[in-house]
Amino acid sequence: MLRMNWQRLDLNLLKVLKALLDEQSVTRAAQRLHISPSAVSHALARLRRAFNDPLFVRVGSRMVATAGAEAMTRPLEQLIASLESHLGAELQSTELFDPAASRRVLRLVSPGALELTLIPALATAFRREAAGWSLAIEGFERRSYEGDLASGRIYFVLAIGGHTPVNEVIAARPLWTDELMVLAGPRSSIYDGPDVVPIETVLELPNIYPLPWPTTQNYLDVELGRGDRHRKLMLSLPGYAAVGAAIEASDLVACMPDRTATALRRMHPSLRARHINPPLRSTLSLLWALGGQRDPALKWAGSLIAQVAGQLRSD
Structure with missing residues (x-):
């Protein structure tokens, strides 16, 4: 035998x-x-x-x-x-699962930049497809969420970076790749300039920094720090809600993912987005615990999140 x-x-x-x-x-x-x-x-x-x-x-x-x-x-x-x-x-x-007839509190983690892009779209989609569901969203931290997902405390994580390992317990699905842009208002020196701005120029401009994580963990500043380069951070904010108005009324600029820049430009049409040279990109992924996919409600929810993300363009 x-x-x-x-x-x-x-x-x-x-x-x-x-x-x-x-x-x-x-x-x-x-x-x-x-x-x-x-x-x-x-x-x-x-x-x-x-x-x-x-x-x-x-x-x-x-x-x-x-x-x-x-x-x-x-x-x-x-x-x-x-x-x-x-x-x-x-x-x-x-x-047989009917989302419209179900009730659920869906706990997920999301970076602050998605408050202007994916989160509103998800809220709309869940209200349309599953009005009995509540979305409970926590701010994303640059750490591993393996324990939170495996225990069921959190159902999904919208993650930037590889801090949570993908293994026999945790699965991941890329949703989109963002390019970092710099957003400027009419009072900025790059407002009437070319569409592509060298990173050296960005470093000389007065920058806004939307939190939640410190510059030692932000992927742009970590990359700059490797070459002992740093931005002039003249205003730090707890989120993105006031960024557009601050840029519009001053010479400040802000670096952010392209989809977030597009959302802010819809709210503040006078703003202009510039590409940064060399370009810097990051991937947004959806993480979940493999065991949770035995729950048809969570399986459906993950599919809906991916579907909504796939419909959000960067331009």
Whole structure:
């Protein structure tokens, strides 16, 4: 009887083993799994090491399963049937889930810049699709949220940066990539200038800094600090609500993601956005605990968040 430590086995290898048992051919198993024959051969080598058994031997032009591999045929069939039954029931429950008839408090974490872009769009979408849901949003901190997600204290994190590890517990989905822009009003020296401004020029301008995290953790200032360069931060604010009016009434400028700059320009049409050279970009990702996806309500909510984010353009 084959013995091994199941906790250390990559369970994806069992799909390859089942295909090889059924097909008795590396080529046909690869076609069935929609992967390359070399990938199947690599997986078979790992299976052989894991079980300390050849599993298949070549007899003429055929691959013949060893006694140990044959003994696994029935348990594998039972395992796969059980998984298919469970996943089928989960899919059915998801299909039967009616967000309009449900009530939920959805706890998520979001950076402050999204208060002008994604958060209003999410509020609108949830009111339309699930009026009984409440959104409880916490400010994003540059730290790991692995424990918060795994425990269920937080359901989703809208994250910039890789502070929360993606592993067997936490999953991530990129939503968009932002370019950092500098926003200026009519009194700024770059207002009537070219569309692209060198970073050296930005450093000489009086800057507004919307919090929530300090400059030692802001990705722009961290990058500048590596070269011992720093911005002239003349005004720090707790959020983005007053940024547009402050820029409009003074020579101050503010660096921010392009979607946030677009939202502020809609509220303050006189403002102009300039690209920074060299460009600096950041990716916004949606993080969640894999275990939570067994809840059809959370699975639906994650899909809605991704759908709404995909509809928000940067221009």
